[in-house]
Amino acid sequence: MTALALARSWRPKTFSQLVGQDHVVKALTHALDQGRLHHAWLFTGTRGVGKTTIARIMAKALNCTGEDGQGRMTSEPCGKCPACLEIDAGRFVDYIEMDAASNRGVDDIAALLEKAAYAPSNARYKVYMIDEVHMLTNHAFNAMLKTLEEPPEHVKFILATTDPQKIPVTILSRCLQFNLKQMPVPLIVEHLEKVLAAENVDCETNALRVLAKAAQGSMRDALSLTDQAIAYAAGKVSEEAVRGMLGTLDDAYLIRILDALIAKDGATLLAISNEMGERSMSFSLALADLSSLIQKIAAAQIVPESVLEDWPEAAEIRRLASALTKEEAQLFYQISITSRPDLSLAPDEQTGFAMTLLRMLAFRPGNETPGRAGNSAPPVASAPRPAAPANQTAAPVRSSAHAASAPAPMAAKPAASAPPASAPAVTASAANRPDWHALMRQLPVKGLVQQLAFQTELQDWEDSPAGVRATVVTPMPQLASEASVGRLADALSAHFGKPIKVLIEKGEVEGKTVAKVDAQIHQEKRQNAEQMIAQDPFIQQLEKEFGAKVVGGSVKPL
Numbered sequence: 001m002t003a004l005a006l007a008r009s010w011r012p013k014t015f016s017q018l019v020g021q022d023h024v025v026k027a028l029t030h031a032l033d034q035g036r037l038h039h040a041w042l043f044t045g046t047r048g049v050g051k052t053t054i055a056r057i058m059a060k061a062l063n064c065t066g067e068d069g070q071g072r073m074t075s076e077p078c079g080k081c082p083a084c085l086e087i088d089a090g091r092f093v094d095y096i097e098m099d100a101a102s103n104r105g106v107d108d109i110a111a112l113l114e115k116a117a118y119a120p121s122n123a124r125y126k127v128y129m130i131d132e133v134h135m136l137t138n139h140a141f142n143a144m145l146k147t148l149e150e151p152p153e154h155v156k157f158i159l160a161t162t163d164p165q166k167i168p169v170t171i172l173s174r175c176l177q178f179n180l181k182q183m184p185v186p187l188i189v190e191h192l193e194k195v196l197a198a199e200n201v202d203c204e205t206n207a208l209r210v211l212a213k214a215a216q217g218s219m220r221d222a223l224s225l226t227d228q229a230i231a232y233a234a235g236k237v238s239e240e241a242v243r244g245m246l247g248t249l250d251d252a253y254l255i256r257i258l259d260a261l262i263a264k265d266g267a268t269l270l271a272i273s274n275e276m277g278e279r280s281m282s283f284s285l286a287l288a289d290l291s292s293l294i295q296k297i298a299a300a301q302i303v304p305e306s307v308l309e310d311w312p313e314a315a316e317i318r319r320l321a322s323a324l325t326k327e328e329a330q331l332f333y334q335i336s337i338t339s340r341p342d343l344s345l346a347p348d349e350q351t352g353f354a355m356t357l358l359r360m361l362a363f364r365p366g367n368e369t370p371g372r373a374g375n376s377a378p379p380v381a382s383a384p385r386p387a388a389p390a391n392q393t394a395a396p397v398r399s400s401a402h403a404a405s406a407p408a409p410m411a412a413k414p415a416a417s418a419p420p421a422s423a424p425a426v427t428a429s430a431a432n433r434p435d436w437h438a439l440m441r442q443l444p445v446k447g448l449v450q451q452l453a454f455q456t457e458l459q460d461w462e463d464s465p466a467g468v469r470a471t472v473v474t475p476m477p478q479l480a481s482e483a484s485v486g487r488l489a490d491a492l493s494a495h496f497g498k499p500i501k502v503l504i505e506k507g508e509v510e511g512k513t514v515a516k517v518d519a520q521i522h523q524e525k526r527q528n529a530e531q532m533i534a535q536d537p538f539i540q541q542l543e544k545e546f547g548a549k550v551v552g553g554s555v556k557p558l
Helices: 022-034 051-063 082-089 106-116 138-149 185-198 205-215 219-233 239-246 251-262 266-278 283-302 314-323 326-339 341-345 349-362 400-405 436-442 447-454 482-496 514-535 537-546
Strands: 040-044 095-099 126-131 155-161 176-179 457-464 467-474 500-506
Touching (some): 022 176, 095 106, 251 266, 251 326, 283 326, 283 341, 283 349, 326 341, 341 349, 447 514
Parallel strands (some): 040 155
Antiparallel strands (some): 457 467
């Protein structure tokens, strides 16, 4: 005889057997016990959390007659009367389950509602259960509105859906809505232990924890995966067998990866990736497991008591939490979750996974040369300076004022202290005016201050031991507010390392301001673009054959 699947043989028959939906059970049992019944209920939630099961229990509770046939409506159906037995067997004539995914038209709903007018054959209530109700068409929803609001006294509606957002509010307002929760991992593990103990199947708790995580909140999925694990293991359901069946990563791999990141050991990271590829592991699930472990590590760094003692990896989490900085944990987590969608774009998943690990190593704070620990060259001692871009190899150019006040570097070569040969002409001394055009482009100013800087020309530069007095001319004095001039002076003072006072005069500039140069460049690009459009053979053919014309001013350079 073929064995019944665990998800079917262990389907709850009463409210007391339901797992994880106490808020729904409490409301429904109180309503049944007090006789305060609504005419329509809507159950929402992900797959495998008990929507159809609750509907069947409700149908039994409404129609149970007890073992002696004289019972009344109850929150504890007997399971032995004809109504209970036939509903469990799926042949009760007054309990109608309809799949809205395949019966979604207005004609299907109209046929169902026509039968609703007739009294039940041999039951107290006629119960209609419409599964995946969000699949109905708008016309079908409209057809059932009136009946759903004021059905006959002998009719009860139970609607179920995984996507309540697609249900019209006119339907929602006519139902009592219950949101079924996803099953937490500990609750699934506890239930699976009871099931396997009753089935006389040996198991490991860690194996059940892996199955519960893979079920993603669905008890039905957890039971189905357990069925598969029993067949795969052909005996004891062990963690190794379950991970082999699901293709998930052992925690030992994840810990090795983090240890290699801490040691800056790129060779070991690539070796682990190759080893996982040889075992045909799922790299997408590996990144998911890695991000989950890093989240636990980050939580342990902030809230140490969040690490539970019954976790098998609790000791390793505490060790890694102390070995990694908080910034590194946050960075690794961000890279792991953002890299999962990129796996589909990589040449293959293993390459994408290996690049993710190398990205973690390359962007690790304070890491200069990714590779094996100890292979990086010792840093050359130098004077403190602002951080340069990662690809900048030459020392940043500084003004003479900065160079005079900065401590002398410990030069590794005699020529290290000499100024670069290609220093830009944006520095100034007592006898030398700065290149105002280049200087305005380099100043770190934005908004109105930048607009003012781009509309100025240097007229006079008076350098003295007390500071610099810069007189500039602008044709747009409306930009020269007191705040904007002050911020421009602050930016210049920070650049040259000495106090600079800026005086603004109104007048026409003789040379070219940054704004004029930019406008001239844009004009030249636009003229070149118009010329290219005019000389394009396809455009010329359109003009010749169809009388087309390029609208003046519509051509814009890229």
